[in-house]
Amino acid sequence: MDNLQELLHGFTIAVTVPHLVLMAIGVLLGILVGVLPGLGAPNGVSLLLPLTFGMQPVSAIILLSSMYWGALFGGSVTSILFNIPGEPSSVATTFDGYPMARDGRPTTALATAFGSAAFGALIGVILITFLASWVAQVALAFGPPEYFAVYFLAFASFVGMGGAAPIKTVVALAIGFAIAAIGIDTVSGSVRLTMGVDELVKGVSFVVAVMGLFGIGELLVAVEEEFHARAVSSKIDWREVFRAVGRLPRHGVALLRSAAIGCWMGITPGGPTAASFMSYGIARRFSRRGRYFGTGEVEGIISPETADHAAGTSALLPMLSLGIPGSATAAVMMGGLMIWGLNPGPMLFVDQKDFVWGLIASMYVGNIVAVALVLLTVPVFAALMRIPFVVIAPLIVIICVVGAYSVSNSYLDVVMMLGFGIVGYLFKKLFYPLAPLVLAIVIGDKAEDAFRQSMLLSKGSLGIFFANKLVTCLIVGGIALLLLPLVLQLARLRRKPAPSADETTVQDAAREKVII
């Protein structure tokens, strides 16, 4: 109950006119940087940081975190409308969001995404409010072997639960690992796989990869398949916004499951990206309409969005209580904390009660402000879909080129982005899944670091992955998921082989492979 009292005190700090104004400004700026190519939350927050030096720490963090919420929502907009994910964690939203928008239902897709994102964030904040100290303890239990086990679980869930042929998933993962290995290796400190190109020492940026794989790749497929009449006639209907949000409770199971996955991955250091991917994979397995995933299913939007925001929100807790930033944006905010004279760490909750609980209360209020503002903008964004394809296509190319260039003002990135576009096109043509490739690019190097750190700790013995209950459970779960397709196939062989497969199932499966 102590926490509840602190929270009420926090509300008295957060719900004041200046702070509400700051929230609205932050959210609007956030939506802007989320939608604009190549800016994204970390850049937006660092641009704003110098302005906050003269502010009270509470006001400053409220402004910055509101911007973060706004940017998260804004990132989903481009994922759904143009198939260009702004943040790694909104990649999974493209899988069903984009087909739904193309299908003439952009309003439904956006409203569903925002509604479920808000739900996820809310569960995340509630978790922080009531379980702060317990959560901090859980995060401390994670050493290198446990980190590796969590990443392993995320990869394995793709092999076991992804829609594509398991072997193709493994191939896509392997290519992703190779790309993630480019640049300086943390464990040996040496330069790898730069092939004599000095600029590659910085590694391959995620933004460059996804803009090419999704934005340009999708465009190439679209140009080839249906060059004519891609303009979508979407009615701007305010009521549909509320109807879509009102329909959410029907998917209660998916919402709760995704929020649970999100919170778990946010507390354990898996992070929002792994959370959204895992949630999507698991939803496809367990949803009754799982085989339609990838064609614009509502649950295919709900699952990644809820998990993403639940994880993004609960990841702020390790940052405050332990000083480990869960995301690039959290890292910038942590830099801000230090400059404001606060030290993230276990004592923050004791020394700086006003700051911590003001921030937590502002997360409740800030998310409500963000959802309200963002729902208001849905019809405006949805109207973008009316623009004919001949206008949108060059626009997407421009967005991708500018976005890739602005990551580090490098021409090489633009060339690589276009190269990834061709890779994305080939993947789609050959029914290889893009999601595991992206997942491996984003967390492949972390998984590798964690594995090699574990090997250093254990002096080369694999026994370290079975050294305690936590890590054993994670690893065994991962192995089980990995073997699942094999077991299922054996079981199918045991049964009498069906004379001819159901026509529609084959078609669905093929369609699914094309999109994911």
Place this chain on the structure above:
Amino acid sequence: MGRTSTFLFSAAATVLAGTMPALAAWQPQKPIEFVATAGPGGGTDNLARAVQNIITKHKLTEQPIVVVNKGGGSGAEGYVYGKASAGDPYKVIFGTSNAWQQPLVSKVAFNYTDLTPIAAMAQDEFLLWVKQDAPYKNAGDYLKAAASGEFRMGGAQSKDTDEVLTRMIEKAGKVKLTYIPFKSGAETAVQLAGGHLDSHVNNPSESIGQWRGGTQRPLCVFSPKRLPQGPKVTATEGWSDVPTCVEQGLDIKQYEQPRTVWLPGKVTPEQAAFYVDLMKKVQATPEWKDYIEKTSQVDTFLTGAEFDRFIKEDLDHVKQVAGEQGWLVK
């Protein structure tokens, strides 16, 4: 184009000379880019942004300043960018001793000689940290316990400052430590708090929160004398209460990490002088004192021959350690 810019430059110089005879010959004519050789949120990034903020607040130059992060490849991205911008006085690179240490141990496409040194501002100290409930009270106990050869030392990056110091401790204390590299000092501190490591050698700002929170404590500081008196960190102790490592029988007199500022190569002496002067002005502000105190660093300012000598000495020292470990790139 060369002629036009020369013309503009001399015209501008004439105007400036006419209006502000007291100032040096060169003044920036367009926005300046601060390149932090680290990701957002790290120590180097904080420094670049603090300097930017001070310059803007006190209007130390008329031109706007933007900070960009080029932290890829442990900072190599930023230095390579500096090398590629030779002759461009509008790029200021913020780094650490990485600038001369990294080219020694990994095949990166730059060396510190490709850049023009401006100054070393602020030094970060190193301390030996252990878990709060560890049985040893001082560095001597620690070394005795470490003689088992089972101790795990964490640090940021590989073959970088933290690992160099770890190897020095091994040599001075006649022990063997298993070094585990992580991405950052903050990550290392959390690993120690969780009991996955036995010790690390973080800078004060990387572990102050953990110390205050009672998850880890410093045994000694690698400095010739104790740190200056400041506000208490825990209820009873502050930085000045931490003994030096030499006091406790771990004979490493001095080890610190300077924060360094560079221009690209091939800039004119006047251009370099402008930035040296600018940094000096930054250092004289109360905001700078505030930044130094909040990040628990030591205020220093090395430039010109002093800075060169510092680099030479550090380089000789690191070369020796790296040579013994077989790290030097061929």
